[in-house]
Structure formats: structure tokens, C-alpha cells
Amino acid sequence: MVQQKGKTVVIKIGSNVLTQADGQPDKSRMESLVRQMVYLREQGLQLILITSGAVAFGRKSTIFEEKTDPVVQKQILAAVGQVELINAYKSFFGNRQTPIAQIMVTKSDFRDRKHYLNMKNCLEGLLKNNILPVINENDTVSVTELMFTDNDELAGLVAAMMDAEILLLLSNVDGIYKGHPSDPDAELIERVDANTPSMGNYISSSKSSFGRGGMLTKMNMAKKSADLGIGVVIANGKREDVLIDYFHNRLRCTFFEPSRAKHNPKKWIAHSDHYSKGELVINSGAENALMSNKITSLLPIGVLEVRGDFIKGEILRIISEDGRKIGLGKAAYGAKVASEKIGQSNQKPIIHYDYLYLHQNNQ
Numbered sequence: 001m002v003q004q005k006g007k008t009v010v011i012k013i014g015s016n017v018l019t020q021a022d023g024q025p026d027k028s029r030m031e032s033l034v035r036q037m038v039y040l041r042e043q044g045l046q047l048i049l050i051t052s053g054a055v056a057f058g059r060k061s062t063i064f065e066e067k068t069d070p071v072v073q074k075q076i077l078a079a080v081g082q083v084e085l086i087n088a089y090k091s092f093f094g095n096r097q098t099p100i101a102q103i104m105v106t107k108s109d110f111r112d113r114k115h116y117l118n119m120k121n122c123l124e125g126l127l128k129n130n131i132l133p134v135i136n137e138n139d140t141v142s143v144t145e146l147m148f149t150d151n152d153e154l155a156g157l158v159a160a161m162m163d164a165e166i167l168l169l170l171s172n173v174d175g176i177y178k179g180h181p182s183d184p185d186a187e188l189i190e191r192v193d194a195n196t197p198s199m200g201n202y203i204s205s206s207k208s209s210f211g212r213g214g215m216l217t218k219m220n221m222a223k224k225s226a227d228l229g230i231g232v233v234i235a236n237g238k239r240e241d242v243l244i245d246y247f248h249n250r251l252r253c254t255f256f257e258p259s260r261a262k263h264n265p266k267k268w269i270a271h272s273d274h275y276s277k278g279e280l281v282i283n284s285g286a287e288n289a290l291m292s293n294k295i296t297s298l299l300p301i302g303v304l305e306v307r308g309d310f311i312k313g314e315i316l317r318i319i320s321e322d323g324r325k326i327g328l329g330k331a332a333y334g335a336k337v338a339s340e341k342i343g344q345s346n347q348k349p350i351i352h353y354d355y356l357y358l359h360q361n362n363q
Contacts, residue, residue: 006165006166007045007165008045008127008162008164008165008166009045009047009048009165009166009168010047010048010049010050010159010162010164010167010168011048011050011170011243012050012051012052012151012152012154012155012169012170013049013050013052013053013170014151014152014170014172014237015053015056016171016172017171017172017238018051018053018056019053023059024056024059024060025085030092031092032240032241033243034089034092034093034098035096036241036243037093037098037132037243038096038098039244039247040244040247041098043247045247046127047132048127048135049100049132049133049134049135050136050151051085051135051136051151052151053081053085054081054136055074055078057082057085058078058079058081058082058084059077060084062076062077064076082136086102089134093132098132099130099132100133100134101131101133101134102136103136104137105119105135105138110161110268110272110275111272111275113268113313116161119161123161124162135158137151137154152169152217153217155221156221156222156224156271159230160225160228160230160270161264161268164230165230165231165258166230166232166233167230167232169218169221169232169233169234170237170242171215171234171236171237172236172237173215173236174188174235174252174254175189175190175234175236176188176189176192176218176234176254177189188252190252190253190254190255191255191257192222192226192254192255194226194257194259194360218234219234222234222254223360224270225256225258226256226257227259227270227360228261228266228270229258229259229261229262230261231255231257232255232256233255233256234254234256235251235252235253235254236252239252262357263354265330265354265355266355266356266357269315269328269330270328272315272328273315273317273328275315276314276315276317276328277314277315277316277331278307278308278309278310278316278331279305279318279319280298280303280305280307280316280318280319280338280350281303281304281305281306281307281319281321282298282302282303282304282318282319282320282326283302283303283321284320284321286302287321290326290327290358296353297349297352297353297356298318298349298350298351300341300347300350301345301347303341303342303343304321304343305342306338306342310331311331311335312331312333312334313331315328315329315330315331316330316331316351318351318358325359326358326359327356327358329351329352329357330356331350332348333350
């Protein structure tokens with residue numbers, strides 16, 4: 001049972017929800033979910049939809065020459081399928097007088113803070129004008145380092161960007177189980193909070209046939225989002241009326257309880273590990289100070305080593321003496337000045353608290 005209903009809700013629908021066992025698109029399931037989303041909007045919720053499924057939609061109408069490169073095949077399927085996917089959504093939402101807008105993104109779109117804020121302003125403008133944003137990764141141009149782990153990562157980033165209260169991740173299982181979901185004796189973990197022990201041992205490493213991600217990536221993204229103050233639901237998108245049951249607090253699912261909400265700059269920084277330009281190795285005293293309950297910035301006196309060639313405003317990793325990842329932060333000055341100030345007292349912070357994000361568990 002989910003006790004929290006937020007005003008802004010990000011809903012992510014996975015490929016396995018929109019795809020039948022034979023690989024064909026499940027349009028009846030899509031239409032049902034659209035009906036439910038319209039219902040939630042009628043109850044006053046603001047929705048943002050993150051949807052997979054373009055490649056699956058492209059499969060039904062695309063035939064390749066024998067020697068077509070596999071990467072090119074996926075790009076073609078994504079390009080062809082995205083048209084069919086968004087047209088299906090437009091038709092189903094249009095039948096219910098609900099305007100939508102399509103937004104295609106890559107991971108690089110979130111690297112620059114100014115670009116990030118421009119995207120945020122666009123989404124806010126759509127919501128204020130009662131238009132439902134439909135977001136998908138641009139698989140046509142996303143390759144290797146530019147790819148999200150899967151659309152769960154994209155959904156978590158969008159939820160953080162938009163200060164959403166709830167993130168709904170719809171997969172083909174009811175949530176996280178102690179054991180394999182197909183085992184009738186496996187127990188569903190219904191609530192997770194900051195004190196819940198690691199659940200990694202419970203989760204199968206297998207991935208779905210139609211998506212890149214698995215339950216482990218969902219769990220990790222859910223924990224990060226909850227730490228940022230976003231309640232996260234992992235639920236079965238193939239269950240009838242899953243979204244309506246969520247709204248009425250009768251949904252069987254796994255719910256990650258949110259911690260105290262972080263300021264938006266911290267939310268952006270929390271998702272910026274892949275964009276970091278340097279590292280700061282800190283001593284144990286600085287680590288203890290950062291991990292205390294006091295509001296603490298990272299001062300040069302606690303820095304042992306500066307790595308990388310970065311400028312003011314770029315993202316840095318914070319590393320312990322023994323190599324653990326402590327957190328991320330925005331550099332208050334460049335690498336040259338930072339190196340000159342190592343170990344010095346009475347200096348301005350190299351990372352101010354307002355632009356500092358600490359990992360919940362050191363990695």
C-alpha cells in the first residue's frame with residue numbers, strides 16, 4: 001500500500017509492459033494505461049510519461065538486408081518505431097481530449113546545468129498549459145557512453161529535475177521479491193527505507209527480452225531517487241488498473257520511502273557522476289565532517305590530492321583515502337588553484353554545501 005500521493009508524478013513504462021510475448025506491441029495494454037493516466041490527471045495530478053517501446057514497435061514493420069550492422073539495425077528500429085509509438089499515444093490520448101508533446105533526449109542533454117534548466121523550463125511550460133510530456137531516449141543517436149543504463153535512469157533524472165513527489169516504475173512484476181518473482185513462495189518487499197538492509201542478494205541478474213535494464217538497476221535508481229526526496233513505486237504495469245489502484249492506496253508493489261527532499265542543484269549533481277571532470281581525494285577528518293549531521297562544505301584543508309584538469313563549475317568526484325566514492329560536487333574554482341590550496345586552512349570551500357551530494361552508502 002502506498003500512502004503518499006504527489007502532485008507531480010513521473011510514470012515510466014517499460015518495454016516489457018508494452019510488448020506481447022511474441023515481441024509485437026501490446027496496444028490494448030497501452031490504451032488501458034492511457035485511460036488510467038487520464039483518470040489521474042482528472043484527479044488533479046500532473047503527469048510526465050517516460051516510455052520505452054520504440055524498438056519493439058519498429059520490429060513489426062521493418063525487414064533488413066542480411067548484412068545490416070546490429071547497431072544500425074537498432075537505430076533503424078528505434079527511428080521507425082518511435083513514429084508508430086508516438087502516433088499510438090497521440091491517438092489514444094487524443095480520443096480522451098488530452099494533448100501530448102514528444103521530447104527525445106540523450107544523456108548528453110543533462111550534462112550542462114544551463115541546458116538542464118532549459119529542459120526543465122520547457123517541461124514546466126508544457127505542464128502549465130495542460131500538455132502531457134511524453135519522453136523517450138533518442139536511441140537513433142544514443143550509443144555507448146551517451147546511452148542511459150535504461151529508461152529507469154532517465155525517469156529518475158527527470159523526476160529529480162522536475163521536483164516530482166512520486167516516481168512510478170512500471171515493469172512486468174509487482175516489485176522486488178525475496179527470491180525470484182516466479183517462485184510462489186517468494187515474498188514481496190512492500191516498503192523500503194534508508195535503514196532497510198541491502199536487497200541485492202534477492203534480485204535475479206537476468207534482463208528482460210525487450211529492455212536493457214533489470215530489477216537491479218531499478219532498485220539502485222529507486223534508492224537514489226528516494227534519497228533525493230522522491231517516493232518511488234515499482235509495480236506491475238500489466239496488472240489491470242495499476243495506476244488507479246496506486247491512486248486509491250490499494251496497489252500491491254514495492255514502495256521506497258523518500259528521505260527529506262534535496263534542493264534542485266543537489267538533485268542534478270546526484271545524477272552527474274558520468275559527467276565528472278576530476279577527483280578530490282580527502283582525508284578521514286574531512287570524510288567524518290561531511291558524513292556528520294552538520295551542514296559542512298569541503299574545505300581545502302581536508303584535501304589530500306587533486307586529480308584531473310577541471311575548471312570552476314565542473315563536477316568533481318570526492319574519493320576517500322582508501323578509494324571509496326564519498327560523493328559529488330561542483331568545483332568552486334579550477335584544478336590549478338585547487339592544487340595550490342591543498343591542506344591550507346582559512347580558505348573558501350572547494351565545494352560548497354549547496355552544491356554537494358553525498359552517496360547514501362560509500363561505494
